[in-house]
Amino acid sequence: MRLAQLQSMLGYSGALLGVTALITTAALALADRATSADIAGAQARDMQQSLAQVLPGQFDNDLLKDTVKLPGPDGEVTVYRARRGGKVAAVVFQVTGPGYAGPIDCMLGIDRDGAVTGVRVIRHKETPGLGDKIEVAKSAWVHAFEGKSFANLPEDKWAVKKDGGVFDQFAGATITPRGVTRAVKGGMTFFAREKARLLDEEGKAK
Amino acid sequence: MSIYSHITRDGLWDNNVVFAQVLGMCPTMAVTGTATNGLGMGLATTAVLALSNLFISAIRNIVSEEVRIPVYIVIIATLVTLADVSINAWAHDLYKVLGLYIALIVANCAVLGRAEAFAAKNPVLPSMLDGLMMGIGFTFALTTIGAVREIIGAGTLFADAHLLLGQPFAFMETKLIPNYRGFLLMALPPGGFLALGFLIAGKRIIDRNIAKRAAEKAMAGAEPQPA
Numbered sequence: 270m271r272l273a274q275l276q277s278m279l280g281y282s283g284a285l286l287g288v289t290a291l292i293t294t295a296a297l298a299l300a301d302r303a304t305s306a307d308i309a310g311a312q313a314r315d316m317q318q319s320l321a322q323v324l325p326g327q328f329d330n331d332l333l334k335d336t337v338k339l340p341g342p343d344g345e346v347t348v349y350r351a352r353r354g355g356k357v358a359a360v361v362f363q364v365t366g367p368g369y370a371g372p373i374d375c376m377l378g379i380d381r382d383g384a385v386t387g388v389r390v391i392r393h394k395e396t397p398g399l400g401d402k403i404e405v406a407k408s409a410w411v412h413a414f415e416g417k418s419f420a421n422l423p424e425d426k427w428a429v430k431k432d433g434g435v436f437d438q439f440a441g442a443t444i445t446p447r448g449v450t451r452a453v454k455g456g457m458t459f460f461a462r463e464k465a466r467l468l469d470e471e472g473k474a475k
Numbered sequence: 476m477s478i479y480s481h482i483t484r485d486g487l488w489d490n491n492v493v494f495a496q497v498l499g500m501c502p503t504m505a506v507t508g509t510a511t512n513g514l515g516m517g518l519a520t521t522a523v524l525a526l527s528n529l530f531i532s533a534i535r536n537i538v539s540e541e542v543r544i545p546v547y548i549v550i551i552a553t554l555v556t557l558a559d560v561s562i563n564a565w566a567h568d569l570y571k572v573l574g575l576y577i578a579l580i581v582a583n584c585a586v587l588g589r590a591e592a593f594a595a596k597n598p599v600l601p602s603m604l605d606g607l608m609m610g611i612g613f614t615f616a617l618t619t620i621g622a623v624r625e626i627i628g629a630g631t632l633f634a635d636a637h638l639l640l641g642q643p644f645a646f647m648e649t650k651l652i653p654n655y656r657g658f659l660l661m662a663l664p665p666g667g668f669l670a671l672g673f674l675i676a677g678k679r680i681i682d683r684n685i686a687k688r689a690a691e692k693a694m695a696g697a698e699p700q701p702a
Contacts, residue, residue: 286542286545293550397662
């Protein structure tokens with residue numbers, strides 16, 4: 270048998286591994302070329318959806334393209350700006366707070382007057398059934414932030430009730446809502462500090 | 476019994492990946508919080524199993540003994556990655572539900588196990604059927620464990636099925652126990668082990684009853700002879 274003879278040769282296994290690697294790599298490269306545009310499109314749509322959830326209303330520009338990168342409360346943040354008539358009407362950015370089982374990532378929308386337009390938790394590892402009430406699909410809790418600003422709610426009241434603030438904690442889970450509240454408050458402080466740059470009115474505001 | 480019906484029976488029940496071989500515990504424990512997640516993971520694994528068995532069986536004669544394991548692993552990993560990118564690109568809503576789990580298929584030793592135990596020794600058609608049936612058996616097991624955990628843990632069944640299967644399947648979503656406060660233990664990892672343990676015990680009892688009945692039948696058939 271010729272195949273058996275070939276297989277007994279020293280180089281056969283190496284060549285076989287090489288050919289396998291070549292074919293599979295080629296398949297993966299082709300698949301990547303065929304799908305990367307669709308994947309990028311789908312991710313952009315996802316982003317658009319999550320932005321639209323925290324920023325109700327119509328805007329003139331493409332939020333995904335009008336961004337500014339600034340050093341924020343937890344490292345560099347990408348801020349998406351929504352404009353109406355050329356002026357920045359609202360901004361959206363991601364904030365992170367410490368949860369019970371890892372970081373909780375939220376999208377936070379703030380209008381130009383400093384009031385929260387919406388908060389959505391986009392990633393968390395909290396206990397199902399207890400901590401997951403921060404998801405909008407499970408509970409309306411996260412809507413409590415909407416409309417609040419440092420003007421109508423003093424800074425030290427941005428905490429869960431147990432800590433002397435105004436936001437509810439859940440029975441059996443205090444750390445989770447505390448984490449979200451801390452993340453939102455951090456975002457609000459960041460907005461207050463960087464307002465001029467975020468609203469793209471640096472230099473103009475004099 | 477023909478080879479095909481034997482393969483089918485083996486994959487679905489007698490040699491079920493989860494309930495009999497107790498393989499693939501990593502994805503089994505990770506995704507069976509709800510019946511829907513179990514079903515989705517099972518279907519994705521079924522596709523990979525059938526294809527990996529097909530390819531590995533097709534090349535079984537040219538692969539030399541010494542390097543067969545790396546070759547199998549590279550093929551399986553490629554198939555999983557292809558499944559991952561194509562679901563991400565063309566079924567993105569499904570990907571948002573399953574995305575985390577698809578990469579876990581690589582960690583499912585059942586896939587390599589079937590390649591080594593069956594596909595490497597058998598022709599293409601039986602191998603593909605074996606992959607398909609093992610996959611369906613795996614799906615059945617995951618969905619069952621998920622259903623048990625979901626019913627006891629949250630009082631629902633097939634919650635969010637429309638995200639996985641599309642809007643027409645929304646009717647599957649049922650709330651079995653209204654105003655149920657939930658039983659957290661079953662939704663957490665220990666619940667997976669508990670559910671699996673009881674289900675394996677249940678399968679053993681059924682198997683024993685079947686064996687007993689078969690033995691009785693054989694006895695009844697054998698008895699009249701000496702008389």
